[in-house]
Amino acid sequence: xxDKIIIxxxxxxxxxxxxxxxxxxxxTLDEIKRIIRCGMGPCQGKTCEEMICREIxxxxxxxxxxxxxxxxxPPTSSILLADAARSDNNEKTS
Amino acid sequence: MKKQAEVVIIGGGVVGxxxxxxxxxxxxxxxxxxxxxxxxxxxxGRCGAGIRQQWGTEMNCKLAKASMEMFENLEQIxxxxxxxxxxxxxxxxxxYKEQEVKQFQxxxxxxxSLGIESELLxxxxxxxxxxxxxxxxxxxxxxxxxxxxxxxxxxxxxYAQAAQSLGxxxxxxxxxxxxxxxxxxxTEVVTDKGSIKTxxxxxxxxxxxxxxxxxxxxxxxxxxERHQIMVTEPVNSFQTPMVISFYYNFYCQQVPxxxxxxxxxxxxxxxxxxxxxxxxxxxxxxxxxxHVLPPLGQLRIVRQWSGLYNITPDAQPIICQxxxxxxxxxxxxxSGHGFMIAxxxxxxxxxxxxxxxxxxxxxxxxxxxxxxxxxxxEPSVV
Ligand SMILES: Cc1cc2nc3c(=O)[nH]c(=O)nc-3n(C[C@H](O)[C@H](O)[C@H](O)COP(=O)(O)OP(=O)(O)OC[C@H]3O[C@@H](n4cnc5c(N)ncnc54)[C@H](O)[C@@H]3O)c2cc1C
Numbered sequence: 001x002x003d004k005i006i007i008x009x010x011x012x013x014x015x016x017x018x019x020x021x022x023x024x025x026x027x028t029l030d031e032i033k034r035i036i037r038c039g040m041g042p043c044q045g046k047t048c049e050e051m052i053c054r055e056i057x058x059x060x061x062x063x064x065x066x067x068x069x070x071x072x073x074p075p076t077s078s079i080l081l082a083d084a085a086r087s088d089n090n091e092k093t094s
Numbered sequence: 095m096k097k098q099a100e101v102v103i104i105g106g107g108v109v110g111x112x113x114x115x116x117x118x119x120x121x122x123x124x125x126x127x128x129x130x131x132x133x134x135x136x137x138x139g140r141c142g143a144g145i146r147q148q149w150g151t152e153m154n155c156k157l158a159k160a161s162m163e164m165f166e167n168l169e170q171i172x173x174x175x176x177x178x179x180x181x182x183x184x185x186x187x188x189x190y191k192e193q194e195v196k197q198f199q200x201x202x203x204x205x206x207s208l209g210i211e212s213e214l215l216x217x218x219x220x221x222x223x224x225x226x227x228x229x230x231x232x233x234x235x236x237x238x239x240x241x242x243x244x245x246x247x248x249x250x251x252x253y254a255q256a257a258q259s260l261g262x263x264x265x266x267x268x269x270x271x272x273x274x275x276x277x278x279x280x281t282e283v284v285t286d287k288g289s290i291k292t293x294x295x296x297x298x299x300x301x302x303x304x305x306x307x308x309x310x311x312x313x314x315x316x317x318x319e320r321h322q323i324m325v326t327e328p329v330n331s332f333q334t335p336m337v338i339s340f341y342y343n344f345y346c347q348q349v350p351x352x353x354x355x356x357x358x359x360x361x362x363x364x365x366x367x368x369x370x371x372x373x374x375x376x377x378x379x380x381x382x383x384x385h386v387l388p389p390l391g392q393l394r395i396v397r398q399w400s401g402l403y404n405i406t407p408d409a410q411p412i413i414c415q416x417x418x419x420x421x422x423x424x425x426x427x428x429s430g431h432g433f434m435i436a437x438x439x440x441x442x443x444x445x446x447x448x449x450x451x452x453x454x455x456x457x458x459x460x461x462x463x464x465x466x467x468x469x470x471x472e473p474s475v476v
Contacts, residue, residue, distance in 0.1 A: 026132075031132045034139060035247070041327075041328075073398055074371055074373065074376065074397075078327060079394060081392070081393050081395055085384040
């Protein structure tokens with residue numbers, strides 16, 4: 001029952017799916033993300049990362065400090081493409 | 095990890111995994127693949143996922159066409175349980191200059207002669223395919239309905255799993271540190287997890303292929319260059335083809351998952367292995383996209399990232415054995431289009447290594463062409 005809990009809200013990924021992926025051999029956040037997409041959605045892992053870390057520790061016995069955090073990339077929170085286009089600080093483009 | 099192998103492949107991107115599978119499927123199963131991070135951690139997992147056959151040289155057209163035919167059947171060929179997410183929504187290449195129109199006409203003639211069904215469209219016809227396209231200034235567009243997209247993670251995984259099931263050993267988080275040569279011949283590959291005795295090594299290290307060349311004393315004529323890319327939130331499907339423009343210098347497609355993926359080249363990007371990100375990229379590309387594909391302005395950008403192009407002087411890959419070092423093979427320098435031609439590359443390189451008849455001659459893509467001055471410049475790269 002517990003396994004039906006959604007861990008990644010952006011992509012609708014359950015705890016069971018996360019655990020299965022880890023058991024299949026993906027034991028880093030980066031690998032898991034590239035298989036079941038958790039961390040690729042609008043929240044960029046902010047909601048799920050901690051929970052996935054816990055599953056990795058639980059299954060593999062890895063320590064928290066041994067789990068690499070994926071690269072942080074802009075934008076910090078999602079931004080409208082039109083706003084990014086307007087954010088003109090100096091130059092004009094075609 | 096094995097202590098000895100017939101072939102050692104360096105690099106777990108789509109090319110390394112495709113070669114591994116093809117070697118094994120042709121009977122050479124004593125193969126070890128080394129990947130310093132995880133599979134698809136290099137350019138493959140960072141790329142635009144586009145596959146097109148609309149090229150300007152015969153070599154690229156043939157490689158791309160044969161590869162597309164393989165993509166179309168890849169799940170069956172590799173008995174893959176997942177999906178490679180092939181979407182053949184076409185590629186629409188926009189022309190804004192008379193010069194471009196002329197070049198596209200020439201390309202289409204060549205493509206058609208090789209069985210690629212591309213055509214030149216008027217701006218009105220282009221708008222029928224992409225209704226939200228701003229046709230201001232557009233003169234024409236080159237279009238091939240059979241071009242499209244596949245998911246690079248899935249394709250690489252499909253090759254890797256098929257290779258493993260045939261007996262290939264894949265070692266992730268294992269870095270090649272050195273290659274030992276004695277009397278002109280390869281004897282051993284040194285990794286951070288031990289050494290492997292072998293006579294045959296394949297350099298499929300993507301943006302780091304030059305460093306592998308250094309290990310055997312070869313100065314490879316390639317360099318790496320950061321290319322940035324970004325993705326929006328997923329939305330319902332409303333753009334069928336990949337839209338690209340050499341004039342504005344961008345590409346933009348909606349992947350089956352619903353997100354839009356888009357990128358551009360930066361003529362001022364310095365050479366090197368930097369894969370950081372810049373705010374200017376986000377701004378510049380957003381301006382172009384907002385202008386050419388206006389409704390995309392209302393989508394939210396969720397992430398930008400970058401990866402390395404590995405570039406040769408003629409923007410064509412180097413696929414060959416090094417004459418100077420028997421047993422040292424390479425499939426490098428894909429210059430920004432190595433994903434789409436990986437299926438055929440993997441197949442022909444495996445045939446080359448095993449001394450079989452080649453499905454397609456690739457002798458023009460050898461390392462020696464640069465010294466001989468026989469470059470084959472590709473006019474149609476982003
Ligand atoms: C932003 C961007 C967009 C692109 N868009 C497209 C596109 O739309 N269509 C297309 O066809 N192509 C595209 N490309 C190009 C394409 O991604 C590459 O040509 C292709 O992925 C090359 O595959 P590869 O396996 O040769 O290299 P990679 O995927 O880079 O794999 C090389 C691997 O080798 C590993 N490695 C390196 N050194 C060592 C070592 N010493 N020991 C062990 N492992 C090592 C790396 O970690 C890496 O995983 C794009 C590239 C970028 C950067």
